[in-house]
Amino acid sequence: MAITKKEVEHVALLARLELTEEEKEVYTQQLNSILEYVHKLDRLDTNEVIPTAHVLPLRNVFREDVTTAGLPQEKALENAPEQHDGFFKVPKIV
8 A cells, every 4th residue: 555645745734734746755755665664564473472562561660559647637727827617718709
């Protein structure tokens, strides 16, 4: 399957690119050479290759998720400019 100049023009239109005729020719050739290389890879026998999501083994490096006690209500409110019945008091915004 080869990329045509018309397809390059269509993709350029979708990407809102203005290409000169020379650029269209160059991109057509470059895209076709990329596809040619991919077709070479299609010929490889990969039946014995195990599919992987990543080439290296990955492990989670995060700490354990452990619950801890939160701040006591008095401690949390001690620096509040205003409080009312154990809650932060803020200006009413309508």
